[in-house]
Amino acid sequence: MKIQWPHCSTHKSFASDNNSGIHPAILDAIQRANHGHFVAYGDDPYTQEALRVFKQIFGASTETFFVYNGTGANVTGLSTITKTFHSILTTDTAHIVCDECGSPEKMTGCSLKQLPNTLGKLSPRQLYRFLEYKGIEHHSQPKVVSITQATELGTVYTPEEIKEICDFAHQNNMYVHLDGARIANAAATLHLPLKAMTMDCGVDVLSFGGTKNGMAYGEALVFASPDLAADALFVRKQHAQLASKMRFISAQFLAYFDQDLWLQNATCANRMAHYLKSAIQSQLPEVRIAKPVESNAVFVYLPKNKAPLLQKESFFYPWDQDSSEYRWMTSFDTTEQDIEEFVSRMKKILSS
Ligand SMILES: Cc1ncc(COP(=O)(O)O)c(C=O)c1O
Structure with missing residues (x-):
């Protein structure tokens, strides 16, 4: 039997910390x-x-x-x-x-x-x-x-x-x-x-x-x-x-x-959530922060007409479709560079 191994994904996911790999x-x-x-x-x-x-x-x-x-x-x-x-x-x-x-x-x-x-x-x-x-x-x-x-x-x-x-x-x-x-x-x-x-x-x-x-x-x-x-x-x-x-x-x-690997990992994920929040606030004026950021989740309101396009570019879950609220999450292995790339891909779609 010939197995077709999936290709490595090139981008980190912001849909869930469950999407990350193993440390x-x-x-x-x-x-x-x-x-x-x-x-x-x-x-x-x-x-x-x-x-x-x-x-x-x-x-x-x-x-x-x-x-x-x-x-x-x-x-x-x-x-x-x-x-x-x-x-x-x-x-x-x-x-x-x-x-x-x-x-x-x-x-x-x-x-x-x-x-x-x-x-x-x-x-x-x-x-x-x-x-x-x-x-x-x-x-x-x-x-x-x-x-x-x-x-x-x-x-x-x-x-x-x-x-x-x-x-x-x-x-x-x-x-x-x-x-x-x-x-x-x-x-x-x-x-x-x-x-x-x-x-x-x-x-x-x-x-x-x-x-x-x-x-x-x-x-x-x-x-x-x-x-x-x-x-x-x-x-x-x-x-x-x-x-x-x-x-x-x-x-x-x-x-x-x-x-204390557990604490190092969680501290990194939390720090990246705050970094993501700041990047949104400074680079994506169309996106509003919906909830206080206190751990590794960032809830956002997205423009209704653009949300499906953004999800297509990088899948993430809706939280409340009526209010156009979505959840982005960071993981233990998220980096500042991952966030910059993610935000710039979102920016491209929002300004198109
Ligand atoms: C708050 C919370 N509790 C429990 C679970 C359940 O974990 P599992 O999917 O491993 O059953 C999850 C999974 O996302 C969760 O977010």
């Missing part, structure tokens, strides 16, 4: 783990070391489970801490609501209550009305508040905001799940250790992302205590998230944390 140090870690035979399903020295590192970062009482992807982390985490008659309170922009094909509802059996977001965030004020349902058999029982950090709109919760949500949840016998697909970008913005913005604020379950920040695949599910994690082993397997060759996820995490 060379991560690829090298996969290669380094690729020798000999080791016991499968996590009983290998790479996984044992990676689990030790997670405890060091998030605290001795935490329990971590590696999974394949972000959706898998979210649904495995949520399923572990809920029963089917519970409800999960979140924003109307949450990935678990908009982009997981109903998997959280299917896999947890819970109902998802969507609350209007304020720049991607929710606040405890919005949660009070659900307390009325507590103890009433006709209503699903509010059990989890799920927030995303950095949010789907690229904004970042302060630790105080997260703590306020966690305090509210715990006072009312609820848990907090944090979708941290881009937690590295938030940490780079806040200049805080990962624990200070999660477990120290009271987060119960964290979906810890790596794929969007230089890993090939693989995410971690971090529970604040062994009690919370009691069923996670079994739920992960039922959710088809147990990797037999787990060492190749674990080895990636070892490289990810070695010499």
